Amino acid sequence: MSVVYSALTSLINRISDEFRKSFLFTLIFTILEFIENQWVNSYFKRFYPSENFLARLNRNNILKNYIFHPLIVLFLFALFLLLSMNRPSESLIITLIIAFGGFFIGSTLLPRYFLNGDMERIIQFERRDIYSIGFCLILVSIVFFFISIASVGGIPLLKPSIRYLLKPMLTMPVFLIIPGTCLIAGAYLKDFQDEKITRSQARFRFLFLLVIDCAFLLLLGYRTPLLAAFLIIIIIGFYGNIVSLWEVVVGALLGIGAIIGIGYFRSLGEMTITSSTSPIYSLQSRADFTLHVLNLLDFLGGNFGLTHGHMLASSIPGSDLGPRMMVGRLIAWRSEVTVTPTLIGQMVVDFGKFGAFTGMLALGFILGIGFKIMQKTKNYFYIGIYSLILTYTILGIETGILDIQVLIYFAIAVFIYLANVARWRN
Structure with missing residues (x-):
């Protein structure tokens, strides 16, 4: 099994490295690095509540x-x-x-009755392998996103009726953005644990991953995968000491609000409820x-x-x-x-x-x-x-x-x- 894993991760690492060295991705990461530096050193950060809020x-x-x-x-x-x-x-x-x-x-x-005592023998995974797998999953997801919207001739969020024309064989790969986000967020957490990046940098990268997920999943008109991305970022961030407890609570309330809001407006668009109905x-x-x-x-x-x-x-x-x-x-x-x-x-x-x-x-x-x-x-x-x-x-x-x-x-x-x-x- 280790031979298969090594061969697979070697191939995925090579693919990830080639894409990341391309001009397009070099440009994207350069822009993101600039935005991240502005975020980390922003004057307005001091107005954001501290960890001791609530x-x-x-x-x-x-x-x-x-x-x-x-x-x-x-x-x-x-x-x-x-x-x-x-x-x-x-x-x-x-x-x-x-x-x-x-x-x-x-x-x-x-x-x-299991795994009591020393945990030194736990199976370890290389950070580079995990990042590359996540990166490739997100690439596949983005490609199938554009194929999906091209197949129905529009964006389902703007035209709810065409959402039912989406083909599962094309949309299923789009949802690979969820485990991809999970693995890349985990890799960034590893960088934070090893003190290669600061907490502010890790928070920015988590937020950026969530924005990417929202941009693609929301346009397809799906609530459940969007909530999955939201939950994964919060759970990883919480246990990695990147997200505070009060942010988890507020995030949960916002998530519930998003579910209610998207469901309400989609129901209005589909004329299954009226504006006088409770949200x-x-x-x-x-x-x-x-x-x-x-x-x-x-x-x-x-x-x-x-x-x-x-x-x-x-x-x-x-x-x-x-x-x-x-x-x-x-x-x-x-x-x-x-x-x-x-x-x-x-x-x-x-x-x-x-x-x-x-x-x-x-x-x-x-x-x-x-x-x-x-x-x-x-x-x-x-x-x-x-x-x-x-x-x-x-x-x-x-x-x-x-x-x-x-x-x-x-x-x-x-x-x-x-x-x-x-x-x-x-």
Whole structure:
């Protein structure tokens, strides 16, 4: 495996170096370096609140140490369900208790028996390799962004109706900007940890990465990937001591505001609501519909499931129906629509209440081990990979973890974590 990794990173490093030495990228980086210097030495920086702004937050040890603990998934899942204007069925309540219990055991109790003591044997990754992989992922993303908008003849943000003409095979590579951002942000964090750049420089580079993500993802009219980029930058920055706790809290409020705002104005544009409707109605209606879907899936799944793994397998490219289309077929006999099944929807319909418990147990264990490694090592790479899988778990509360690229991110994380566990046990 190390031979394959070395060959792959060698090729990617060569590609990254060639692009970065080209005239276009030399010019871009020169301009960015100039802007960064102006930012770092700006007179107006002194008017920005200091780290001690809202000092009461910093004295809250729970927020300071556990704000992005895996259990935040259960908190947000419960909050999302509470947004609904209806209540879950009695059977679904039992399923949720079982699923939440499995996640709690996996994320909080099981990790106590692994990776205790010295962490010197943790697998290390070269900063250059990580940066080059992230750089190439962003390049691929930008190329497919322009191909996508050319294929529909416009910008979906300005013409919402053409968003539904976007082809998944073209837009999926655009979303590679998310892991690309994660890896490059991690590389900048490494530079900050090694004192090669200052905190102000690291903050500027994080902000620039976020601006790049917003510029491309917002123009496509997608909210979820935009929120993913936002969350990843905040989590990496927080655990890397680049972003303050008060900025996390304010950033979370801004993120929620952005979700509400984009959803509201897109709904107005599509004439699904009127201007007199509450701005949070779009969130409430989504939560209400999603809960209704989950009630139906729980009824179909029962104790041991209905589809027995076929829904998860339908995530593989080339399947007749995607997982969300399969949900539409199951609950409404309509395969031409996509329906989000929530984080446990696929687990329930595939393997019932038993599947909800084991699936959430496994997911909780992955996040729990990732959190433990990240906290004990403070390693830039493990901060980045934890932020990536936690982000997609949070977003999966509504959408489910069903996209093939997201499943690949989790598979890579699981492989790396298990490799570390195996090395520790030996």
